[in-house]
Amino acid sequence: MIVVGLMSGTSMDGLDVAVADLALDADGTLTLVPLAAEEHPWSPEMRARLLGVLPPARVSLADVCALDTHVGRESAAVVAETVRRHGGDLVGSHGQTVFHWVDPEGRALGTLQLGQPAWIAEATGLPVVSDIRARDIAAGGQGAPLASTLDALWLAARPGTKRVALNLGGIANVTVVGVPGEPVTAFDTGPANCLLDAAAARLSGGRLASDIDGRMARAGTVRADLLARLRAEPYYDLPAPKSTGRELFTTEYVAARLAGLPGATPEDLMATLTELTAVTVAEAVRPYAPTEVVASGGGVRNPALLDRLRAHLAPAALTTSDTYGLPAGDKEAYLMTLLAFLSWHQIPGVAPGATGSAVPRVLGRLSPGAGPLRLPEPGVTPKRLVVRAPRTA
Incomplete structure (x- = not known):
């Protein structure tokens, strides 16, 4: 069909x-x-x-x-x-x-x-x-995430292995795929690209829709004070299954959390938001001790994000869905x-x-x-x- x-x-x-x-x-x-x-x-x-x-x-x-x-x-x-x-x-x-x-x-x-x-x-x-x-x-x-339906059938792990499918859209979601017959765990981890894209559009006066190739993030330094405020979001502590969207992570979300802090350069802001995505994804999947994380979605095009994910997800290997036949x-x-x-x-x-x-x-x-x-x-x-x-x- x-x-x-x-x-x-x-x-x-x-x-x-x-x-x-x-x-x-x-x-x-x-x-x-x-x-x-x-x-x-x-x-x-x-x-x-x-x-x-x-x-x-x-x-x-x-x-x-x-x-x-x-x-x-x-x-x-x-x-x-x-x-x-x-x-x-x-x-x-x-x-x-x-x-x-x-x-x-x-x-x-x-x-x-x-x-x-x-x-x-x-x-x-x-x-x-x-x-x-x-x-x-x-x-x-x-x-949500309904990608879990495909992931569970497609990436069913062999005994002794555990894979996590990671989709990096506006929101990041994961599916924990264990041994066939085990229950599937799937949930939204938080923002993937939505805060990055909103910041890129605002900082460029609307000329950019994203941080192309992660160039701004790679030129900046993570602001620990801002990252701490962003990581204090209560959503991250909710148990799975859970879902979220741009109703929470709005275009004004970052500006509200910058209030009272010293101003951030565009590069430092992008570096911090990239780190936020990588850290929150890694913290969400770490309890499941995966051997491999299979990524997909628009965020795969951002090498700065992939580098930070690879660092935080180790020792799990980070691959992409192309490895298993789906671009x-x-x-x-x-x-x-x-x-x-x-x-x-x-x-x-x-x-x-x-x-x-x-x-x-x-x-x-x-x-x-x-x-x-x-x-x-x-x-x-x-x-x-x-x-x-x-x-x-």
Whole structure:
């Protein structure tokens, strides 16, 4: 089955699209063949509008409605062109998260992703699985990180080894993958790129969306006083499973914690925020004593961040998802192909216990395509995921 996956993460830098051929054998082996993956950056105007609705901003329902339509229409254009070139039977669309509601006790109560899927169904004639997080929250889970579903099937460790999958998007999340049959642990550790990107945009007057190649961070020195304030965030002490987002780590977050401290140079600020991500990730995974940490996401492009992660994660080896067949920048989009495939076959899309839900549920809502909607018989529970290279002509 050819599935198109569409992802726009908390970095809000654009749409990632992936195409995969998925098949599930009777013995529970799920095979994913990556066929294509592309990035479609948001226009500066669209990105500004999306960032403009994030807390602490106050926006009208007219703004929310307009963005829901604009994201849906841009998504539809990307998917239609992708299907024209690569084909497709089903679409999985994550949408753009604009709010993830977590109460002070750490319970997830709701989540909102914009990007009306009807536009995709109308433009392609294909059924669309969307709103992928809400059912898990209704069942008592965090609704995140759903990457744990892919990670648990894909990186199941051999006896004597333990891997942690690390995604470095706007927010960092991890999946602890132990011996097959053991419960999966997954949670958001805190900020990955969101504070770095916000600082880069502010310091450059909007010219930069990120610290390119970590150049500013490498030219600076970590400010111990600021790092101590940032590490005092109560979120880090909450037990897993837990989730967070830009509702907590807002664009004003760092400025509020700089209050009363001597001013920081741009380079020192970037070095400190890079260290914050590396330290909080390492502290979160250290209790699990992994032998290997497999990283993916946009943060993999930042060599300064990878250097600090490597230093703090030692003796665990730091590799990237490319080592196991999924390009680091495309993994989340391929995740959406997997989750859509599972939902289409009426298979729960969350590993037991990974997000805190008592009972794993089939995820998402389904928008019919142009033809009659005929779901297959429920599939068997997958036991492992094999990523296989496409055949060459």
